[in-house]
Amino acid sequence: MGExxxxxxxxxxxxxxxxxxxxxxxxxxxxxLDLAEEVASEAVEAALVHWPVDxxxxxPGAWLLTTARRKAVDRLRRDRAYAxxxxxxxxxxxxxxxxxxxxxxxxxxxxxxxxxxTCAHPALPAEDRAALTLRCLAGLTTPxxxxxxxxxxxxxxxxxxxxxxxxxxxxxxxxxxxADELPERLPGVxxxxxxxxxxxxxxxxxxxxxxxxxxxxxxxxARILHRLLxxxxxxxxxxxxxxxxxxxxxxRTAPDGSPVLLDEQDRSRWDRPMVEEGLGLVPVALTGxxxxxxxxxxxxxxxxxxxxDAASTDWPQIVALYDVLLALTAxxxxxxxxxxxxxxxxxxxxxxxxLDELADEPRLRGHHPYPMARADLxxxxxxxAEAADAYRQALDLAGTDAERTLLRRRLTQVTxxx
Amino acid sequence: MKYMLLIQTPPTSDPTTIESQCTxxxxxxxxxxxxxxxxxxxxxxxxxxxxxxxxxxxxxxxxHITTDGPFAETREYLGGYYVIDVPDxxxxxxxxxxxxxxxxxxxxxxxxxxxx
Numbered sequence: 001m002g003e004x005x006x007x008x009x010x011x012x013x014x015x016x017x018x019x020x021x022x023x024x025x026x027x028x029x030x031x032x033l034d035l036a037e038e039v040a041s042e043a044v045e046a047a048l049v050h051w052p053v054d055x056x057x058x059x060p061g062a063w064l065l066t067t068a069r070r071k072a073v074d075r076l077r078r079d080r081a082y083a084x085x086x087x088x089x090x091x092x093x094x095x096x097x098x099x100x101x102x103x104x105x106x107x108x109x110x111x112x113x114x115x116x117x118t119c120a121h122p123a124l125p126a127e128d129r130a131a132l133t134l135r136c137l138a139g140l141t142t143p144x145x146x147x148x149x150x151x152x153x154x155x156x157x158x159x160x161x162x163x164x165x166x167x168x169x170x171x172x173x174x175x176x177x178x179a180d181e182l183p184e185r186l187p188g189v190x191x192x193x194x195x196x197x198x199x200x201x202x203x204x205x206x207x208x209x210x211x212x213x214x215x216x217x218x219x220x221x222a223r224i225l226h227r228l229l230x231x232x233x234x235x236x237x238x239x240x241x242x243x244x245x246x247x248x249x250x251x252r253t254a255p256d257g258s259p260v261l262l263d264e265q266d267r268s269r270w271d272r273p274m275v276e277e278g279l280g281l282v283p284v285a286l287t288g289x290x291x292x293x294x295x296x297x298x299x300x301x302x303x304x305x306x307x308x309d310a311a312s313t314d315w316p317q318i319v320a321l322y323d324v325l326l327a328l329t330a331x332x333x334x335x336x337x338x339x340x341x342x343x344x345x346x347x348x349x350x351x352x353x354x355l356d357e358l359a360d361e362p363r364l365r366g367h368h369p370y371p372m373a374r375a376d377l378x379x380x381x382x383x384x385a386e387a388a389d390a391y392r393q394a395l396d397l398a399g400t401d402a403e404r405t406l407l408r409r410r411l412t413q414v415t416x417x418x
Numbered sequence: 419m420k421y422m423l424l425i426q427t428p429p430t431s432d433p434t435t436i437e438s439q440c441t442x443x444x445x446x447x448x449x450x451x452x453x454x455x456x457x458x459x460x461x462x463x464x465x466x467x468x469x470x471x472x473x474x475x476x477x478x479x480x481x482h483i484t485t486d487g488p489f490a491e492t493r494e495y496l497g498g499y500y501v502i503d504v505p506d507x508x509x510x511x512x513x514x515x516x517x518x519x520x521x522x523x524x525x526x527x528x529x530x531x532x533x534x
Binding site: 085089121123169170171 | 505506527529532
């Protein structure tokens with residue numbers, strides 16, 4: 001890499017942090033995502049030309065915003081029809097939501113919260129919401145977003161164009177929902193961040209078990225959201241959950257790339273500062289009102305992270321938290337995890353009985369952790385032939401090579417004992 | 419911004435919806451609130467699907483006239499519509515959610531195109 005390219009890369013990394021803020025301000029000012037993206041990238045290009053010569057300005061964010069605004073005004077001057085259309089939209093938008101008074105002393109107010117809600121709007125297809133959030137708020141390029149979801153760049157580009165077209169043509173507003181709408185709308189935003197995290201934590205397909213860079217983008221976005229909505233306990237809970245789970249990343253993969261499950265992980269390799277940060281957030285997420293699903297999941301992750309090993313883990317407390325979670329979400333995957341926790345508390349026979357009750361659950365069909373959990377318990381009960389069958393079922397369903405490696409190893413163990 | 423709210427009525431043969439949840443009074447109240455809000459552009463309810471007639475003209479220019487027959491209402495069908503003028507999609511979705519048709523069946527919200 002040449003000196004110029006190196007300088008460019010470091011400046012671009014800095015822009016990635018500023019990008020969401022810049023874009024959100026421009027969207028708020030001009031009411032149009034396409035125009036905002038266009039002039040935001042033009043401003044970044046201008047900075048790459050001027051800053052190496054003139055030096056980095058005192059307030060880089062304000063410099064970028066001013067430059068981008070000027071370029072937008074130029075653009076609108078050249079294209080009067082476009083300007084007229086935007087002006088009409090702006091007038092109508094102001095009719096819908098009276099403009100808040102400008103914040104004194106802050107020349108670059110943070111408008112990102114609006115953009116979070118627009119990108120995660122329920123009128124957009126679920127698969128588009130995460131893509132748009134990574135594009136607009138994490139500042140990822142379209143090829144980077146495509147890599148995060150393991151789809152071809154052209155497919156992702158189409159998806160982003162489609163989503164932006166719907167925002168423009170159906171006029172999905174750039175606004176923060178009112179306090180009365182927030183309980184309905186916030187879970188959608190959290191769901192987007194969680195889906196990005198999950199894609200990084202447990203890749204749905206491909207050669208690698210986990211992709212830490214994708215999980216870290218989700219954490220970065222959750223931190224931003226947490227700063228913007230510090231009083232929302234489920235935002236705190238989601239950030240805590242991500243930190244407490246991501247802290248185990250180095251211990252989750254064996255040298256051959258296969259997964260190492262919680263009970264076999266070398267806990268000295270967990271990221272202690274990250275665990276501590278997560279533990280500090282859990283009480284905040286769980287106090288001051290009824291618990292939410294992310295707060296409860298964070299509490300479960302915290303009990304694992306605090307324990308020295310699987311045997312000394314507080315399984316009765318974990319089962320109790322799964323009971324709460326099941327009451328909140330009624331998900332068969334939660335029921336599956338609860339059954340595994342019951343097996344740790346009361347023994348494999350009790351866990352297996354609960355798992356067998358889930359046998360006809362359609363949402364667990366095709367979900368490899370179900371036959372795998374059954375296989376592990378059958379193995380512990382010495383029912384090796386049945387365990388081998390269940391491992392084979394799980395092998396057929398597993399999506400990544402890394403998971404298949406682990407399952408093959410376990411299958412060999414039971415067939416040797418058989 | 420204009421949006422059309424397409425009121426999708428469930429099939430009348432569906433036993434779960436025979437007892438309609440919404441009364442005529444609900445519709446009158448909703449209609450009045452749309453008018454009072456000053457957002458109404460146009461609105462009609464449509465006659466029974468059994469009265470519908472379909473016309474197609476083939477490549478040779480010949481007319482083909484068909485009708486769905488007496489058992490037409492076995493699937494969701496368009497029962498009526500509103501065209502409203504509101505600032506954005508959130509406002510349109512709010513009005514759609516308040517529509518009695520959203521409880522009995524569903525309401526599809528379509529922006530009216532401003533491109534030609």
